[in-house]
Amino acid sequence: xxxxxxxxxxGSADMTIETIAEPVRKNYLNDKQGILSWLLTTDxxxxxxxxxxxxxxxxxxxxxxxxxxxxxxxSPRNWLVSTETYNKLFTMHGIIMVWFFxxxxxxxxxxxxxxxxMIGAKDLAFPKLNLASWYVFMLGAGVTIYALFRGGxxxxxxxxxxxxxGYSTTYVIAAAMGIFISGFSTIMTSVNFIATIHRMRAxxxxxxxxxxxxxxxxxNSVVLVLNTPxxxxxxxxxxxxxxxxxxxxxxxxxxxxxLFQHMFWFYSHPAVYTMVLPGMAVISEIxxxxxxxxIFGYTAVAFSSVGIAVIGFLxxxxxxxxxxxxxxxxxxxxxxxxxxAVPSAIKVFNWTATMYKGSVSWDxxxxxxxxxxxxxxxxxxxxxxxxxxxxxxxxxDTYFVIAHFHYIMVGGTVMAxxxxxxxxxxxxxxxxxxxxxxxxxxxIVFLGFNLTFFPxxxxxxxxxPRRYAAYPEEFQMLHIISTAGATILGVGYILPLCYLIWxxxxxxxxxxxxxxxxxxxxxxxxPPPTHNFKKTPVVNVRAYDYEAMKEQLxxxxxEFENV
Amino acid sequence: MSExxxxxxxxxELREQFENPEQQRETAxxxxxxxxxxxxxxxxxxxxxxxxxRLSNPAAFNEGSKEMTIVLGAINTALLILxxxxxxxxxxxxxxxxxxxxxxxxxxxxxxxxxxxGIKFTEYYLHYQDHKVPGFWFEYHGPSAxxxxxxxxxxxxxxxxxxxxxTIGIGILLVMLYRTLLGSFSATYHTAVDLAGIYWSFxxxxxxxxxxxxxxxxxxxx
Numbered sequence: 039x040x041x042x043x044x045x046x047x048x049g050s051a052d053m054t055i056e057t058i059a060e061p062v063r064k065n066y067l068n069d070k071q072g073i074l075s076w077l078l079t080t081d082x083x084x085x086x087x088x089x090x091x092x093x094x095x096x097x098x099x100x101x102x103x104x105x106x107x108x109x110x111x112x113s114p115r116n117w118l119v120s121t122e123t124y125n126k127l128f129t130m131h132g133i134i135m136v137w138f139f140x141x142x143x144x145x146x147x148x149x150x151x152x153x154x155x156m157i158g159a160k161d162l163a164f165p166k167l168n169l170a171s172w173y174v175f176m177l178g179a180g181v182t183i184y185a186l187f188r189g190g191x192x193x194x195x196x197x198x199x200x201x202x203x204g205y206s207t208t209y210v211i212a213a214a215m216g217i218f219i220s221g222f223s224t225i226m227t228s229v230n231f232i233a234t235i236h237r238m239r240a241x242x243x244x245x246x247x248x249x250x251x252x253x254x255x256x257x258n259s260v261v262l263v264l265n266t267p268x269x270x271x272x273x274x275x276x277x278x279x280x281x282x283x284x285x286x287x288x289x290x291x292x293x294x295x296x297l298f299q300h301m302f303w304f305y306s307h308p309a310v311y312t313m314v315l316p317g318m319a320v321i322s323e324i325x326x327x328x329x330x331x332x333i334f335g336y337t338a339v340a341f342s343s344v345g346i347a348v349i350g351f352l353x354x355x356x357x358x359x360x361x362x363x364x365x366x367x368x369x370x371x372x373x374x375x376x377x378x379a380v381p382s383a384i385k386v387f388n389w390t391a392t393m394y395k396g397s398v399s400w401d402x403x404x405x406x407x408x409x410x411x412x413x414x415x416x417x418x419x420x421x422x423x424x425x426x427x428x429x430x431x432x433x434x435d436t437y438f439v440i441a442h443f444h445y446i447m448v449g450g451t452v453m454a455x456x457x458x459x460x461x462x463x464x465x466x467x468x469x470x471x472x473x474x475x476x477x478x479x480x481x482i483v484f485l486g487f488n489l490t491f492f493p494x495x496x497x498x499x500x501x502x503p504r505r506y507a508a509y510p511e512e513f514q515m516l517h518i519i520s521t522a523g524a525t526i527l528g529v530g531y532i533l534p535l536c537y538l539i540w541x542x543x544x545x546x547x548x549x550x551x552x553x554x555x556x557x558x559x560x561x562x563x564x565p566p567p568t569h570n571f572k573k574t575p576v577v578n579v580r581a582y583d584y585e586a587m588k589e590q591l592x593x594x595x596x597e598f599e600n601v
Numbered sequence: 602m603s604e605x606x607x608x609x610x611x612x613x614e615l616r617e618q619f620e621n622p623e624q625q626r627e628t629a630x631x632x633x634x635x636x637x638x639x640x641x642x643x644x645x646x647x648x649x650x651x652x653x654x655r656l657s658n659p660a661a662f663n664e665g666s667k668e669m670t671i672v673l674g675a676i677n678t679a680l681l682i683l684x685x686x687x688x689x690x691x692x693x694x695x696x697x698x699x700x701x702x703x704x705x706x707x708x709x710x711x712x713x714x715x716x717x718x719g720i721k722f723t724e725y726y727l728h729y730q731d732h733k734v735p736g737f738w739f740e741y742h743g744p745s746a747x748x749x750x751x752x753x754x755x756x757x758x759x760x761x762x763x764x765x766x767x768t769i770g771i772g773i774l775l776v777m778l779y780r781t782l783l784g785s786f787s788a789t790y791h792t793a794v795d796l797a798g799i800y801w802s803f804x805x806x807x808x809x810x811x812x813x814x815x816x817x818x819x820x821x822x823x
Contacts, residue, residue, distance in 0.1 A: 154618075161618035163628045229635045237628040238618070263635055267643035275650065275758070284735040284754045285747060286650070292747040297653055301646060574620065 065565040080165035086151035100134035108521040124507035125192035132195025144316030148458045155559035158240025158575040163233040171226035178220030185212035199287035199298040203279040214273040221266045228259035242577040249581045254319030257343040269305035303354035311350040317454030327555040328404035329396030332582035334388045342381035349378040375425035402476030406457030413449025438498025468565040469545030483530035489523025554591045633796045651755045661745035665752030666819025674816040681805045684713035692798040698788030707778045766804045
């Protein structure tokens, strides 16, 4: 068994190869033992795993609520839960999935783990801040779960006023407080990423040699730094109005509820992009590796992340077309919403162009990536339907909207999340997962997902409104198909969880670079040592340069040569 | 965790994730600036909401502003500008390695900050006596009482948030003073003092805006 220790990418002359003597190598997992070594760690890789653990638990809690909702909707009448409970189910599903799964999902787990590795750094810029962010996140999650056990919240994840400040009798403040606290953790991580990407890059790793993953995570962090404080202060205002009954947003007290919606969506629309940008980041890594080609149009893909970040801040009004916005601002927001589709489309076209005439292999991460591209395209195109003023009035607040954003959030981000875990799993655990089960899992997720959410487009178009526990009988068939799909989707999520945990102990050793990828993270051993690299790597090639690295990666001629 | 590195003629703590002291300093600096951007966005949300309501009720907001004690506000503004000056002197003293001067200026800055807080809480107490604290205690006689109350809602949220920032700022200066007395700072290493200075000035600047939107608009009604 041979391992590369000192790395000089692109210059094979400087490469030294060392045969290891000891059977078990020191890595970040066995460097220190005991529960305290995990709870007090400042190692970005371990903190990434702490986040992975917390987020997985929260994902299954949020998923449980979704399953309860789907079961309730099997019948046109209430049969499983009361309408009040149903309101709480969709609220808690939304709150947990948005703030405690989607937003931290890829950045805080995979991002935490691979960003320093990818840029050749020993750790993030502020390791203690990184650990603090996990504790703050856990505190926020704890407060939200407290709200849940005290009886939940029924306002919807959007906390629309005046219902949330004046009328709801549920635990609005506790839930808002949980989100407020988790916002600090988001900000800590984003500040950390921005400082790290600016200042911690390895010698020679210029901005235009960075993997696209880093560009997207950078854009994502910038968005989070700009929008999260606005949500925080909006929730503070909601809490002040609710506690003291003084007018801020409640029209009965002299406030303006539309202002709340403006402030909320000023946060939440960019937040939608912060959920999907990390997904795009992952896909931009997976597609070149399994096509054995540099990403098509590197600069365009890199700047499209920045474009999404910028234009994403200017489209929030499209959530409020029917909320009493002026016709002129609605037209402006509609037009800008069309514009934001352009950078997303650039990414989709460039991913497919990367695959064109590439040496495509169908490993599990690639299946997830291709699934992402297809589902994200459907989700994005239906987003254009919703950006159209006339059509939005027709499908506003229906299942069409639900289906649209689940195609982005679940079909996009969750697929990317799973793809990312499969792709970087050999690096994280040092083990290979069973490939056959991996492919099966990807198929089940894809099938279950479409079966769950495609019927919801039809339901919404036919007029089924969101957030209702009962519905006219003619919608029952589509609801049953959707629920059946949800159970398949559930199996698709539990399966990878099982075999990934299994492979942690019983999987075959992966070796440093099982995918023969070009990124710096693959140049160190798997699992990486505590400080990532024995010697700081020096980079003198661009990202995904298979041509320059063919000898080092041991690729056959036809595997990378193209066009 | 951190290893000492020789810079110039002094041993310096270099944290393990950094290659050299310059990288460590620049990274810390960029972290602070990005953090201040989040602060701008947070106060910005409140300023936006305030502006929206002020534009729809200009007269009532001026009436609310009339209730402010402009003299106290002006003294506080002067105090904070002065504290920014002493903080700048503290940063300058640390950059030329005069740690005694640094300690003196940190103490002066803290004292000025505490004076600011004292005056601020005096004002709060006066509002309490006038029944101008929003909620059940609020009393205002006039047709636009509800909008005047909204003015005070924003006044208390914004100045309250500012008071929290001032308190944190004084806490940071205390830590800086402690580290100065321990001898952590020198002409080669004084990043933490620089960053504390940036934060302190930021909090001052926020106050200048608060003074402008809460105290000045009602001046002509007196």
